[in-house]
Amino acid sequence: MNGDAWSFDTRAIHSGYTPDSDTGATNVPIYQSAGFAHDPDTLEAIFNGRQPGFYYSRTGNPTVAALEQRLTALELGRGAVCVSSGMAAIMTVFCTLAQSGDNVVVAKSLFGSTYYLFHGVIASMGIDVRFVDSTDVSGYAAALDARTRFVFLEAIGNPKLDVPDIRAIADVAHAHGIPLVVDTTFVTPYLAQSQSLGIDIVTVATTKYLCGGGLAIGGAIVDTGLFHWPNCISNSPDILKTAVGKLGELGGMAAFKKVRGTTGNSLAAQNAFLTLKGVETLSLRMDRHCSNAMAVATYLDQHPAVTVTQYPGLSTHADHAVATRQFGGRYGGMVTLRLGSKARAYAFLNALTVIQCLVNLGDAKTLAVCPRRTIYRDLTDEQATEAGVYDDLIRLSVGLESEADLIADLTQALEVL
Amino acid sequence: MAKVVINGEEKTVNATSITELLTEESVKMPDMVSVQCNDKMLNRADFDVTLIQDGDVIEFLYFMGGGH
Ligand SMILES: Cc1ncc(COP(=O)(O)O)c(C=O)c1O
Numbered sequence: 001m002n003g004d005a006w007s008f009d010t011r012a013i014h015s016g017y018t019p020d021s022d023t024g025a026t027n028v029p030i031y032q033s034a035g036f037a038h039d040p041d042t043l044e045a046i047f048n049g050r051q052p053g054f055y056y057s058r059t060g061n062p063t064v065a066a067l068e069q070r071l072t073a074l075e076l077g078r079g080a081v082c083v084s085s086g087m088a089a090i091m092t093v094f095c096t097l098a099q100s101g102d103n104v105v106v107a108k109s110l111f112g113s114t115y116y117l118f119h120g121v122i123a124s125m126g127i128d129v130r131f132v133d134s135t136d137v138s139g140y141a142a143a144l145d146a147r148t149r150f151v152f153l154e155a156i157g158n159p160k161l162d163v164p165d166i167r168a169i170a171d172v173a174h175a176h177g178i179p180l181v182v183d184t185t186f187v188t189p190y191l192a193q194s195q196s197l198g199i200d201i202v203t204v205a206t207t208k209y210l211c212g213g214g215l216a217i218g219g220a221i222v223d224t225g226l227f228h229w230p231n232c233i234s235n236s237p238d239i240l241k242t243a244v245g246k247l248g249e250l251g252g253m254a255a256f257k258k259v260r261g262t263t264g265n266s267l268a269a270q271n272a273f274l275t276l277k278g279v280e281t282l283s284l285r286m287d288r289h290c291s292n293a294m295a296v297a298t299y300l301d302q303h304p305a306v307t308v309t310q311y312p313g314l315s316t317h318a319d320h321a322v323a324t325r326q327f328g329g330r331y332g333g334m335v336t337l338r339l340g341s342k343a344r345a346y347a348f349l350n351a352l353t354v355i356q357c358l359v360n361l362g363d364a365k366t367l368a369v370c371p372r373r374t375i376y377r378d379l380t381d382e383q384a385t386e387a388g389v390y391d392d393l394i395r396l397s398v399g400l401e402s403e404a405d406l407i408a409d410l411t412q413a414l415e416v417l
Numbered sequence: 418m419a420k421v422v423i424n425g426e427e428k429t430v431n432a433t434s435i436t437e438l439l440t441e442e443s444v445k446m447p448d449m450v451s452v453q454c455n456d457k458m459l460n461r462a463d464f465d466v467t468l469i470q471d472g473d474v475i476e477f478l479y480f481m482g483g484g485h
Contacts, residue, residue, distance in 0.1 A: 049478040050424040052445050065481060079449060079481070230458075247451035247480055248458040254480035 008074065008190065013280045016069030028066040030273045033057065049247075059261035063269040067276050071210075071220050074189040074279070075202060078225035079253035081260055082218060082272060086185060086205020087113055088265035089219035090152075093181055093203055095263065096255045098149040099237045100126030105143045105150075107134030107164060108386045109157030112375035114183070115387055120378065131386075134160075135319060137168045144172070147235075150179050150201075156186040156323070158361075159336050159371055159395040160388025161310045163319035166326060170198025179227045185209070185362075186334055190286045191327040200227040201252075208362025209333070212278040212285050216271035223253050285364070285400060289333030292366075292406060293398040297335045299407050305414045307392075308338040334361065335396045342391040344417050345370050349394065351413035354405055361397035366406055368396050421473045435464040435475075444477055451478045 006014070017028045036054045038046065045051035054060050064082050071080040083089050094117075098104055106118055108131045118129045130148075132139040134157055144151075151173045153164050166182060173180040179200035184192055188209045194202050202222040204210065211218060229244045229252045236244075239258055244251030260266060290313075297311030312323035313331030323331055339345045349357045349368055358367040359375060369375070376389045384390070398406070420429050423442065432438035435454070439447045452459045453476040459467055469475075 045424070049480060050476065052449075052479045052481060060481070068481070230460075243480075245458070246453075247478055249461055250449065250451045250480055257480055 006073075009283050011073040012070070012282050015073030016066045016276075028063055028273060028276050030269050031057075031062045032269055033061075057269065058264055058266045060257075061266070061269050061272070063276075064267050064272040067206075067267075067272040067279075068220070070276060070279055071189075071206075071222055074282075075194050075222045075224055077195065077202075078223040079250065080220050080222045081253060081256040082206070082220045082267040082275075083260050083265045084219065084267055085217045085265075086183075086203070086207055086219040087117065088260075089203040089205070089221050090114060090117060090183065092256055092259050092263070092265055093150075093201060093221055094122060096237065096240055096252075096259045097179070097181075098127050102147050102149045102235075103128035103130055103145070104152060105130045105132060105140055105148055107132060107153035107157065109134040109160040109162050109388060110154060111158040111183070111185075112371065112379070112387075112389075114154075115376075115383070116378050119383070134164045135162055135322075137165060137172060140169050141172045144176050144178075148176065148178055149236075150181050152181045152183070154183045154186065155192055155326075156312060156332055156334065157388065158186060159334070159393065161312060161317075161334060161336055162388070163312050163323040163326065165322050166192075166197040166199060170200075173200075174198065177232060179232075186332050187327055188282060188286060190283050191290075191330050191332060194222070195224040195226055197326060198226065199224055206275045207360070209286060209289070210279055210282060210362075211271075211275040212281065212362065212364060214360050214363035214365070215278070216274040218267050218271045218275050221256050223256075227252065286330070286333075288400045289362075289398060290330045292400065292403050293331065293333045293335050293396075295403045296396065296398050296406055296410065299410065300335065300337050303414055305339065305417050306337045307340050308336075310336045333398045335398055337394050337396070338390060338392045339394065339417065340392055342370070342372070345392045345394050347416055348413050351416040352409055353412070354401060354409040355396070355413075361395075363397060364400045366396065366399035366401055368394055371395055419469045419471050419473070421469060421471070421475055423475050424477055430469065432469055434469065435459060435467045438469060438475070439464070439477075442477070446479070446481060449479060449481045451480070452476070453478065 046053040068080040130143040170180045181201040182199045185205040206218040233241045240255045243255035247254045294313045301309040355366045432441045
């Protein structure tokens with residue numbers, strides 16, 4: 001029951017599961033089982049895809065499958081594959097689409113681990129990673145050639161908070177017959193309808209807003225249904241060629257799933273359950289994240305102790321118009337501020353009482369971190385600057401607390417400086 | 418009525434198109450199923466217009482769950 005006619009909130013609550021026919025349970029059961037028993041003919045049929053079913057939770061699990069169907073419904077997409085983390089989602093897409101001798105075109109404004117994955121891991125696998133300025137559409141076009149397998153960017157850069165024109169970059173990728181892969185962690189399907197922006201493949205850290213509450217690490221890959229897989233398999237890794245040969249348009253998903261299963265990047269059933277519960281309240285939470293973040297950014301922007309405040313919702317933000325158009329007048333829960341020096345930034349963090357110093361984001365709690373010497377410690381100064389990270393930069397993940405309490409906490413911490 | 422082989426099993430079916438066959442066979446999660454007819458992968462857009470003939474060998478293939 002995917003109910004494509006349902007509105008977003010109804011899909012978030014009902015898609016992917018109908019009450020259990022044996023017990024009437026309305027929550028998706030946690031199928032805490034490594035394996036699933038069948039007679040030998042059925043087992044063979046499931047292995048060969050002739051019958052739907054499960055045999056081993058590394059390759060598929062009913063609780064995880066319910067989350068996959070729900071995420072597919074939220075994106076109105078073709079299918080989803082859940083994995084063990086947001087990083088696993090990116091790596092799985094990578095291993096499926098590219099191989100040694102290929103290149104990929106990647107926006108520079110990236111989450112620290114993603115930057116390091118591309119720079120430190122993938123680049124040494126014989127794949128040329130071509131970094132471009134995330135908002136420079138012509139830069140993407142200039143970097144593409146016949147061996148480019150895909151374009152990758154973040155819908156809102158973490159932590160630079162720049163906003164690329166996704167539709168325009170999708171047009172560039174599609175003109176070359178390659179997919180656009182976008183990490184939508186900061187916006188979620190509630191703020192960005194991926195298909196209408198031209199995104200072919202979504203990667204998302206469900207750890208953040210989708211699960212909410214900072215409960216469970218997880219990730220997902222969604223095929224939005226725009227990309228025609230049978231057209232693009234020449235020179236692809238064998239795993240993709242084989243899957244598309246067997247399954248046609250569903251071959252992309254089948255290949256992601258095969259990579260997940262064989263590399264062991266599987267999501268635990270318990271984490272899928274927690275994420276399903278979180279997804280039910282996604283829109284309510286996102287609305288509050290957005291309104292609280294707007295209030296915090298507006299406050300910081302006028303404060304004399306703050307040298308720079310970044311939030312795509314501020315009319316002074318360089319990409320405000322693009323963000324407004326793409327995300328329906330909502331700008332997410334992430335805000336950054338600069339305080340002039342690392343010492344002032346650390347003094348500010350130490351003075352906070354409600355807001356906690358923590359590297360996660362998308363939690364109900366407001367979280368603050370100074371990323372340069374933590375998440376971005378592996379980057380050179382030049383790389384960090386390109387990623388928009390400075391010694392005095394603080395990244396805030398604005399949570400769901402009362403707006404007044406957050407402003408009061410920021411006020412007293414800024415007074416200490 | 419056509420005599421066909423579906424996932425290795427001989428059957429006589431009333432369906433005239435692949436779309437009708439998916440319904441007649443009560444295929445679970447039809448959006449998540451790929452269809453091969455006589456070793457040829459069918460485009461989803463053609464499910465309505467692909468007519469079923471006597472002797473067709475049809476495979477419904479799942480990637481969700483454990484398969485593939
Ligand atoms: C934009 C973005 N993508 C991916 C990730 C990685 O997610 P995970 O920690 O679940 O691997 C993060 C984590 O902060 C992120 O912010």
